[in-house]
Amino acid sequence: xxxxxxxxxxxxxxxxxxxxxxxxxxxxxxxxxxxxxxxxxxxxxxxxxxxxxxxxxxxxxxxxxxxxxxxxxxxxxxxxxxxxxxxxxxxxxxxxxxxxxxxxxxxxxxxxxxxxxxxxxxxxxxxxxxxxxxxxxxxxxxxxxxxxxx
Amino acid sequence: xxxxxxxxxxxxxxxxxxxxxxxxxxxxxxxxxxxxxxxxxxxxxxxxxxxxxxxxxxxxxxxxxxxxxxxxxxxxxxxxxxxxxxxxxxxxxxxxxxxxxxxxxxxxxxxxxxxxxxxxxxxxxxxxxxxxxxxxxxxxxxxxxxxxxxxxxxxxxxxxxxxxxxxxxxxxxxxxxxxxxxxxxxxxxxxxxxxxxxxxxxxxxxxxxxxxxxxxxxxxxxxxxxxxxxxxxxxxxxxxxxxxxxxxxxxxxxxxxxxxxxxxxxxxxxxxxxxxxxxxxxxxxxxxxxxxxxxxxxxxxxxxxxxxxxxxxxxxxxxxxxxxxxxxxxxxxxxxxxxxxxxxxxxxxxxxxxxxxxxxxxxxxxxxxxxxxxxxxxxxxxxxxxxxxxxxxxxxxxxxxxxxxxxxxxxxxxxxxxxxxxxxxxxxxxxxxxxxxxxxxxxxxxxxxxxxxxxxxxxxxxxxxxxxxxxxxxxxxxxxxxxxxxxxxxxxxxxxxxxxxxxxxxxxxxxxxxxxxxxxxxxxxxxxxxxxxxxxxxxxxxxxxxxxxxxxxxxxxxxxxxxxxxxxxxxxxxxxxxxxxxxxxxxxxxxxxxxxxxxxxxxxxxxxxxxxxxxxxxxxxxxxxxxxxxxxxxxxxxxxxxxxxxxxxxxxxxxxxxxxxxxxxxxxxxxxxxxxxxxxxxxxxxxxxxxxxxxxxxxxxxxxxxxxxxxxxxxxx
Numbered sequence: 001x002x003x004x005x006x007x008x009x010x011x012x013x014x015x016x017x018x019x020x021x022x023x024x025x026x027x028x029x030x031x032x033x034x035x036x037x038x039x040x041x042x043x044x045x046x047x048x049x050x051x052x053x054x055x056x057x058x059x060x061x062x063x064x065x066x067x068x069x070x071x072x073x074x075x076x077x078x079x080x081x082x083x084x085x086x087x088x089x090x091x092x093x094x095x096x097x098x099x100x101x102x103x104x105x106x107x108x109x110x111x112x113x114x115x116x117x118x119x120x121x122x123x124x125x126x127x128x129x130x131x132x133x134x135x136x137x138x139x140x141x142x143x144x145x146x147x148x149x150x
Numbered sequence: 151x152x153x154x155x156x157x158x159x160x161x162x163x164x165x166x167x168x169x170x171x172x173x174x175x176x177x178x179x180x181x182x183x184x185x186x187x188x189x190x191x192x193x194x195x196x197x198x199x200x201x202x203x204x205x206x207x208x209x210x211x212x213x214x215x216x217x218x219x220x221x222x223x224x225x226x227x228x229x230x231x232x233x234x235x236x237x238x239x240x241x242x243x244x245x246x247x248x249x250x251x252x253x254x255x256x257x258x259x260x261x262x263x264x265x266x267x268x269x270x271x272x273x274x275x276x277x278x279x280x281x282x283x284x285x286x287x288x289x290x291x292x293x294x295x296x297x298x299x300x301x302x303x304x305x306x307x308x309x310x311x312x313x314x315x316x317x318x319x320x321x322x323x324x325x326x327x328x329x330x331x332x333x334x335x336x337x338x339x340x341x342x343x344x345x346x347x348x349x350x351x352x353x354x355x356x357x358x359x360x361x362x363x364x365x366x367x368x369x370x371x372x373x374x375x376x377x378x379x380x381x382x383x384x385x386x387x388x389x390x391x392x393x394x395x396x397x398x399x400x401x402x403x404x405x406x407x408x409x410x411x412x413x414x415x416x417x418x419x420x421x422x423x424x425x426x427x428x429x430x431x432x433x434x435x436x437x438x439x440x441x442x443x444x445x446x447x448x449x450x451x452x453x454x455x456x457x458x459x460x461x462x463x464x465x466x467x468x469x470x471x472x473x474x475x476x477x478x479x480x481x482x483x484x485x486x487x488x489x490x491x492x493x494x495x496x497x498x499x500x501x502x503x504x505x506x507x508x509x510x511x512x513x514x515x516x517x518x519x520x521x522x523x524x525x526x527x528x529x530x531x532x533x534x535x536x537x538x539x540x541x542x543x544x545x546x547x548x549x550x551x552x553x554x555x556x557x558x559x560x561x562x563x564x565x566x567x568x569x570x571x572x573x574x575x576x577x578x579x580x581x582x583x584x585x586x587x588x589x590x591x592x593x594x595x596x597x598x599x600x601x602x603x604x605x606x607x608x609x610x611x612x613x614x615x616x617x618x619x620x621x622x623x624x625x626x627x628x629x630x631x632x633x634x635x636x637x638x639x640x641x642x643x644x645x646x647x648x649x650x651x652x653x654x655x656x657x658x659x660x661x662x663x664x665x666x667x668x669x670x671x672x673x674x675x676x677x678x679x680x681x682x683x684x685x686x687x688x689x690x691x692x693x694x695x696x697x698x699x700x701x702x703x704x705x706x707x708x709x710x711x712x713x714x715x716x717x718x719x720x721x722x723x724x725x726x727x728x729x730x731x732x733x734x735x736x737x738x739x740x741x742x743x744x745x746x747x748x749x750x751x752x753x754x755x756x757x758x759x760x761x762x763x764x765x766x767x768x769x770x771x772x773x774x775x776x777x778x779x780x781x782x783x784x785x786x787x788x789x790x791x792x793x794x795x796x797x798x799x800x801x802x803x804x805x806x807x808x809x810x811x812x813x814x815x816x817x818x819x820x821x822x823x824x825x826x827x828x829x830x831x832x833x834x835x836x837x838x839x840x841x842x843x844x845x846x847x848x849x850x851x852x853x854x855x856x857x858x859x860x861x862x863x864x865x866x867x
Binding site: 038040041042043044045049051052053054057058059060061090091092093146 | 501504505508749793794795796834835836837838839840843844845846849850851855856857858859
């Protein structure tokens with residue numbers, strides 16, 4: 001990924017799949033992408049928190065975006081991955097995705113900010129939609145995805 | 151001069167001096183006549199001033215300067231120490247601390263001039279000896295200098311400096327131009343570690359106003375630290391002697407600077423003396439300094455002269471061992487045997503050791519898994535195990551620091567409380583040298599402060615009440631620290647009123663924390679435990695010392711976050727004792743690994759009492775709760791599989807494996823499926839993100855790379 005450089009007014013996203021839909025995660029938050037591994041369950045926590053894993057000696061919590069967004073529970077396949085995110089507030093956290101596809105660079109004019117629709121629960125986790133050759137990508141607003149349920 | 155590289159040293163030293171001042175001023179308050187203390191304070195203030203000056207922190211320098219003046223007056227007996235003055239001085243220390251914090255954060259001292267404080271300091275001076283105080287101070291300085299000149303020959307080594315012809319020419323030339331020639335002898339404090347650096351700073355300070363012609367020992371030797379406590383200089387300058395001497399004195403860790411005017415006759419006599427004593431340097435000198443001598447004759451090129459001078463000086467002492475030279479060769483520089491290490495580096499080291507232990511555990515599990523347990527492999531693994539364990543122990547030891555740094559501020563705090571609360575009290579401390587992990591020491595300060603304030607505010611009675619009760623008027627608070635096995639115990643004890651359980655109970659009922667019926671059934675201990683409830687404060691008046699309702703519950707949670715525990719014992723009318731128990735180490739513990747369902751959990755060995763094998767028929771029901779009877783004790787059972795929501799794999803007919811854990815004097819039996827064994831585990835935090843789960847205190851990485859959770863037995867009881 002080193003050869004792709006951020007150009008002026010553009011942002012790089014990693015395209016992932018959850019079910020049939022494509023989602024984009026801003027590359028600056030991504031620390032690592034690892035294969036699915038055994039997740040140690042932590043009792044008495046919210047259902048979207050799947051547990052903790054060991055990444056190079058560090059214990060990192062893992063959450064399911066699917067459950068958080070109200071989709072069907074994850075089905076572990078060969079292409080399942082855990083994306084390790086580094087966020088300013090919540091620290092390091094892993095999210096489970098069905099598949100990691102590619103890295104795209106989106107010019108800012110190709111990013112359409114979402115008009116906030118409170119009825120659509122899924123929409124509150126997005127901050128925009130990106131257009132590129134591969135079709136439309138829903139861009140995840142990581143802070144609201146990771147935010148704890150109150 | 152670029153001083154940024156000295157910033158860290160400056161901050162460390164300032165802290166030390168401030169702490170020292172705090173302690174000394176406290177003891178001065180007890181014994182206002184003690185000359186040693188006054189001298190010590192004077193020295194510390196003086197060093198502070200010098201350091202601040204060198205670093206260019208003018209406001210800090212001004213404030214310390216005026217503090218120093220006050221002390222110089224006290225030292226000369228012109229003013230007496232009184233309570234008011236001590237108060238002002240403490241405020242000054244607070245202000246200095248503020249400067250220090252500012253500097254640490256932004257390397258800038260801030261803009262607070264503390265004009266009011268300086269005014270008060272000056273008024274103390276004025277009140278003491280009238281308007282003349284300033285003059286008196288300088289006069290006393292001068293008289294001191296005179297005294298030194300006449301009395302102590304030893305400190306006037308500069309008169310013994312031998313000059314070569316070239317240097318004499320330079321001096322004569324300067325004399326002709328109407329400049330003054332001074333001799334200076336600088337004495338470095340015995341405790342000084344970096345003598346060469348201090349000498350360098352003295353050179354720098356002097357060079358601002360004057361030119362250094364000769365130094366003894368040579369500047370090269372000084373740089374190499376080949377000198378004892380003294381070094382002497384001959385300088386030429388247009389400034390007054392006082393100014394130069396003071397500039398040199400302002401360098402910290404300089405004990406004394408003695409200066410005197412050298413007239414040309416002295417110089418000549420020195421030359422004669424030199425001639426008498428030795429021929430060799432005289433012969434050597436002209437050879438080495440022929441050309442510069444000419445140059446000096448034409449233009450006063452002293453700089454060159456200084457450059458040649460080391461060679462000459464090197465030879466001179468060799469030929470004529472003057473007393474000073476003898477000392478320099480006798481004393482080799484003492485190498486300091488400690489190293490300052492950034493705490494982050496230690497953290498990294500600790501993490502690496504943790505990794506190593508995890509790797510070792512993997513190796514152990516790999517060798518047992520493969521069934522390939524040849525004796526040679528086992529032997530090596532055992533060896534590795536003992537090495538990693540001692541490595542861990544040594545790293546832990548490196549991270550241990552005495553709690554001194556934290557508790558040292560308490561005497562001052564108690565003194566302030568005494569003023570604020572109008573009660574008489576005294577703090578007695580012991581065991582300041584007890585060592586704890588650095589992170590614990592850093593965090594234990596606040597809870598301890600809280601307990602002390604609590605004792606001072608709620609515990610101790612006012613002087614009148616104490617007199618009525620036949621107690622000494624001055625209340626005592628004790629802070630004792632000691633090591634007890636794998637724990638460190640810190641006790642805060644007072645001889646005050648103790649906890650009034652009735653008042654606590656009434657308050658709790660009033661606040662709706664308990665019902666009156668509950669209150670009737672509570673034991674004394676349970677009532678005292680109510681104090682740790684959030685939002686509980688029995689002080690009738692909300693004071694600014696304590697009683698805002700955030701108190702003991704915070705203390706408790708802070709100590710528990712350090713894996714410690716806090717206990718109270720109290721007797722009404724006689725006082726109370728707060729006992730804090732902290733583990734020596736935080737990062738790596740011995741734990742018992744257990745199986746529950748499909749999952750593995752760790753239980754800290756520290757909290758485990760025994761492990762029992764109980765037949766299902768021995769489980770009794772009391773108030774619909776399962777209990778077992780063990781050695782005349784009724785112990786409640788906790789079925790972990792239920793609490794952790796895992797289906798147990800065990801047949802209900804089988805005997806139960808019960809791990810008996812204790813917290814204080816309470817016990818509980820944790821029912822597990824299987825025991826795996828004892829293991830050294832590295833505690834990793836689950837992070838902020840999973841903080842809701844109270845029964846899990848952390849996680850650890852097992853040998854096979856999987857994560858196991860650590861059960862917090864305390865929350866299960």
